Amino acid sequence: MIPMSKLLIAGLIYAVLPAWAQSDAEALVASKRSADMSYQELMQILGRSLTGLQDGVLLQNGELVRQAANAILHHPAPSHKPWAIVLEAERDGFKQALLTYDKVLDLETKAILAAAETKDWLNAAESLGRLQQACISCHLQWRTKARF
Ligand code: HEC
Secondary structure, eight states: OOOHHHHHHHHHHHHHHHHHHHHHHHHHHHTSOBOSSOHHHHHHHHHHHHHHHHHHHHTTOHHHHHHHHHHHHTOOBOSSOGGGGSOGGGHHHHHHHHHHHHHHHHHHHHHHHHHHHTTOHHHHHHHHHHHHHHHHHHHHHHGGGOOO
C-alpha cells in the first residue's frame, strides 16, 4: 500500500508543477528580446546555427563555431507567445518542454564553445551530437502539434 503522505506529496507535485512551468516559461520568454518573427522563423535561425556549428567543428573553424553558438545562446523570442502554436490543451506541456530544452541547448552549446576554444574537436563533436539529439527529441514530440 502507498502511504498517505506519499500520495499527498505526489498530489502536490502534480498541482504545483504546471503552475510553476507556467510562470517560469513566461519569465524565460520575457527575458529575451522580442524579434519581429514567428516561432517557425526562429527555428529556421536555429537550423542555420546548427549547420554553422556542424561546419565549424567539421572544419575546425573556431570563429564559425563562435558565431553560430552566439546565435543559439542569444536567440531572441518570437513576436508571439511560443505556445500559441499548439492547442490550448497542449500549452502546459509545451511550456515545460521549452523550459527543459532551453537549458539543454544552452548547456551543450556552451560545451561546444568551450571545447572549440581549446581545439578539443572530438569533445566538441560529442556535445554537438547531444545538441542535435535535443533538437530531434523535441521535434519528435512537438513538431506535428504546431498548428499555426
Ligand atoms: C522546445 C521544442 C523544440 C526544440 C528544443 C527545438 N525545436 Fe525546432 N521546432 C519545434 C517545433 C514545434 C517546430 C515546428 C514549428 C512550426 O512548424 O511552426 C520546429 C521546427 C523546426 C525547423 C523547421 C522550420 C520550418 O521552416 O518549418 C527547424 C529547421 C528546426 N526546428 C530546427 C531546430 C534546431 C536546429 C534545434 C536545436 C538547436 C531545434 N529546432 C530545437 C520545436 C523545437
